[in-house]
Amino acid sequence: MGDVSQGLSTTSYALLGLLALDGDPSSSLTGYELKQRADRTLRFYWVSPAMSQVYTELERLTGHGFVEATEERSGRRTSQHYRLTADGRAELHSWLVDADADFPVLKHPVALRLLMGGLVDRERMAQHLQRYLDQLQERTQELAGVRAWLGDAEALQYPAMVAEWGLDYYASETEIVTRLVDRLATLPPPDGSAAG
Amino acid sequence: MGDVSQGLSTTSYALLGLLALDGDPSSSLTGYELKQRADRTLRFYWVSPAMSQVYTELERLTGHGFVEATEERSGRRTSQHYRLTADGRAELHSWLVDADADFPVLKHPVALRLLMGGLVDRERMAQHLQRYLDQLQERTQELAGVRAWLGDAEALQYPAMVAEWGLDYYASETEIVTRLVDRLATLPPPDGSAAG
DNA sequence: TGTAGCATGTAAGCCGTTACATGATTGA
């Protein structure tokens, strides 16, 4: 049973986790609903996979026996509802317990541009950072909405903790970038290196 | 010439940027050296591509005319040294100026596990977080080394800024996670939800 | 003599995206 324990991608486990988190154990979700859950939480500190990827993963997980589908019908429209199996729950549990979590990977296009700040004028770099600050604010509001929606129920205390972690992170990032903008403004003149 | 301006991946631009940053404009790097530069800086806020990927990108960039290779020979060993072309510099510049930078993507396996913290016992989660704190400290030391190595030369002030950004981020993350560990310790009992 | 580092590549394959294709249901 447990011999395929290393075969799943992290995204697979993430989706398995979303199914496990969804209230009572007998509840089931469509691929579409799962994608919505992912958009709501997963995307802030992992990725929200594309719809097509969600369906692909659900099929893979079904093949492993970690989820099972039941076809439901309303009118002439059928949809697959997926539910975590006991095997799936065990697999998820052993992943949570065993695996050495990788160090987080940050793909930060803004930092990447700042690295090469010497190639463009300061104003332009400041604009990039300013735009990033705006985006950070948007994101913060979105995540604050998620946090509020999670409420204070004990069943959701871990998701709530993660959401707060994200909010703390955004706050810190906002501070850092604000300081960077100030610092850019008081930088010594760029000595004309911007030319090719 | 400029009609392929949207064709490069961010990693390509990152490598182009490393070539541009490498001291005097006439300097050139081997793929191997470029990979070392990437390991030193890029990996903290982007990714350090695999060797094979570095060579692939260099070939692609050569095809676009953004870098050019010269074969150098020492003993009976030959190696390709790559240098940014004027076109490459222009391409990089227009990317720095034009492109709307994407919002950063964070792939955070530790946060992902904490999300499902309710499925395992608190001790286990605390151990994950503690291990993450240790890794953060290692990373901080590595990045502090990079920051020191960059020095205070004006030519490297932007890379230095980015390194400091990273250090601030690690410091903030360390604080947040430390608080989380404390909070886990004082959490109400897990009410036995860990069973299947 | 042998190992670590320098240096370059090819092949296979996974993960994930975008684009495309289809059709039902709800509500304005």
Place this chain on the structure above:
DNA sequence: TCAATCATGTAACGGCTTACATGCTACA
């Protein structure tokens, strides 16, 4: 009746990794 949302998939392809393969050079 039209648009938005629900719902499900396939095809093509890009980016990146691991594993494999090769050979030189410096040094202990």
